[in-house]
Amino acid sequence: MVSATALRRLGGLQLALVSLVILAPVAWMVLSSFKPSAEVTAYPPTLWFTPTLDNYRQLFSSTPFARYTLNSLVVAAGSTLIGLGFGVPAAFAVSWRRMMWPALVTLAARMAPGTLYLLPWYLMFRWLGLIGSYWALILTHAAITLPIVIWVLLPFFDAVPHSVLESAQVDGCSVPRTLWRIALPLVVPGLVVSAILAFIFSWNYFLFALVLSNSDTKTLIAASFNFIGEGATYWGALMAAATLIALPPLLLAFAVQRRLVAGLAVGAVKG
């Protein structure tokens, strides 16, 4: 028999290990962003150093960082809105009609490797003359946000009693009105969670922006790639950029931490 104390200790050890694996790169990233460039790649890594803002200075002086931030914001917000606009009615319909295939199709599209889409999309958007426009990025990122919205919202809609929706119909609601007036107010926590997750995933998505944007519409994450050059990689500046890129999703997640946890648990313990 393993005693409860031993189990607890084992649990603590596991937690420490997992935290180490997850947090060590983050700590390394943040620390490196404040290191003088010579120390960033030093081996073994130095823990004690004189912090400097040189990397951030280099970042802001050598790149239009504000511009890229705006691009990322526009693309993430736009694709989140599109994801919500289409994903909310889709999740509602899938839940109501118990018809899973549309949800599975969006998931399958998401499971396919992004590189699969790159060439066809590049050609398509070139024909449309949209390469380098926000629309190319917003629309392609919607392929990421849409399945998130649908799959996060599904259990929330499933948890709304069918009779409540039927009651709304008997009371005179059309289907869109039933969604808007009855179902939507009941899934607000899911809406918040799905919006935040969609935003974060779009914000962090790298591949499409690399190919479909130009210097005007480059997103932060694609722009940070510029620090990795053929001859030299500016690790310090790259780490500074990475730290700043990670900040908004982190703040968002903290702000709605409790809702996020409750929202993600809905599928597990419905009702």
Added chain:
Amino acid sequence: MASIRLRKVVKKFGEHVVIPEMSLEIPDREFAVFVGPSGCGKSTLLRIIAGLEGVDGGDVIIGEDRVNDRPAAQRDIAMVFQDYALYPHMTVYKNMAFALEMRNMHRAEIDRRVRDAARMLRLETLLDRKPKALSGGQRQRVAMGRAIVREPRVFLFDEPLSNLDAKLRGEVRTEIKRLSQQLRTTMIFVTHDQVEAMTLADRIVVLNGGRIQQVGTPEEVYNHPANRFVAGFIGAPAMNFFPVNVEAEGSGFTAVLRDGTRLRLPISQTEGIRAVNARDAVLGLRPENVTTREFTHSASVRARLDVVETLGSDTFGYFGLAGGQYVARLKADFGIRPGSEVELGLDMSAAHLFTDDDGHAIQ
């Protein structure tokens, strides 16, 4: 207010036929109760009338309008659901006002109707509460209030009492009865509880296996069941069924139980028995027609009581006879013990006879 007519309605779920073909008319202002066991199609029928289910054949007519293709929203019906289906994010007031807002009704009129209904249902002090702050009985009343404010052509109730405890169920039942007398609107009430059916209905529609077994007043259904199913379903405890041989004796007929006990059948059944030339049949006697023997009884049997249920007002005694298990309604007496031998009187004037094969009543 409106009548409801179903003409040759067919309903399937996939390949499974739930309602083979059904025609039914419920006149204007009538309180009809659909009753039957689980899976008999009664709720499906109600949902078809509501417009929440389509039909695979036939016509649904409300008033003068064929409504097959009309969504629930446009049928001008109100429905009370089994789980009440209140809107959790709205107050009691909003719950009741919602349907009226959907119809763009004037705010003053909405307020008048909601307050009238709240008064009628004793909900005035609860108008600002959300459903989760209400008890089961209160939620039930809000659900009814929500239907009443609509002043619809038809009220539909889908087993609205089944989630309430026994005492509350009785109270709400009375309340619904009172409402129906006040409102005089066409109402359809679905239940599997024959007591609710008997107490509420102007007319009872007994269903089984997607088919109508009988349509009639509570008195007709109780006293003149059309078949063995109806006889067994309506009435609690259920009717006793004795397999018998029917033999001609003098000018009438006698039923012979499997153990040889001979029971003279009422003269009123003579014609019916002749018409179907019945040999093997099933004799039906309700528990209240199998009682402690009195001198007026023409027939009697001796029996040993296996189980005794004393309810205070009644005592039910269960006994075995000629290979079957039966129940008698005895005098209210707490002294009756299991195992006691009793002489039971049978009121043969109230006897029912059913054909052995398809269970039709022989009348």
